[in-house]
Amino acid sequence: MKNTFQKIIGALGLCMMFPVASQAAIINFDFTGRLVIADPYGAIINDQAISASLSYNTSTGLGASALSITSTELLFNYPLIFHDISMTTQKGSNLVSGEVLVDWAGNYNMLTRVEWDATGFLNAIDYGLQAGDVLSGSDLYRDANGNGVQDDGEFLFDIGSATPYSDSLQISSLNTQGPAPLAATSGSSGLDESTPFTGYIAYFDIGSGNSMYVTSVSAVPVPAAVWLFGSGLIGLMALSKRKKPG
Secondary structure: OHHHHHHHHHHHHHHHOHHHHHHOEEEEEEEEEEEEEEOOOOOEEEEEEEEEEEEEEOOOOEEEEEEEEEEEEEEOOEEEEEEEEEEEEOOOOOEEEEEEEEEEOOEEEEEEEEEEEOHHHHHHHHHOOOOOEEEEOOEEEEOOOOOOOOOOOOEEEEOOOEOOHHHHHOOOHHHOOOOEOEEEOOOOOEEOOOOOOOOOEEEEEEOOOOOEEEEEEEEOOOOHHHHHHHHHHHHHHHHHHHHOOO
């Protein structure tokens, strides 16, 4: 009976460790960045600033942005409209893979796939974020006075952001972006093969040139099933005590 009791105590201890999951969070960002579109030969046909919001769940490693970006360059007399990014963090790496829906000339919800080097983004999350923090290039700083500028004393951490692959495609150094918390890589693939622009690749560099601003951080609640499991173990403990011979 003693061994059984010890096992229950051990299991209860493991259960009580589950609240660590409550440290997981949903982090919301407003971001600026760049959309660069290259043709099948690597030549830049579109390069524009973008801005939108992004939500990331540190528990599941999933992110999403309901952005809607209309490319400034027309392809075959119709603009490309990119919208609704979904992100999945690749386990065991600093890479994040994503899908972006594309509308063009009456064709809706075509897919293009993007891959990001999320070194800076994930390092910032590991450091710990709160509302008002800013990921700008490789700097993480806390905008204490809310003026949107990194002032003296606000720097927190060098997050080691990667340089976007699209920087290597730029003809003019004036258009290079520098490190980005979410820097699109050469692993990004072309637009849907069913379209007239097979091989055209869209690179979404998030946080490049400017920043990712943390608008809110909310805790992810521990699933109710975990607490029910803990209650059950406590009940087993009580039952084992009642059955213990006098």
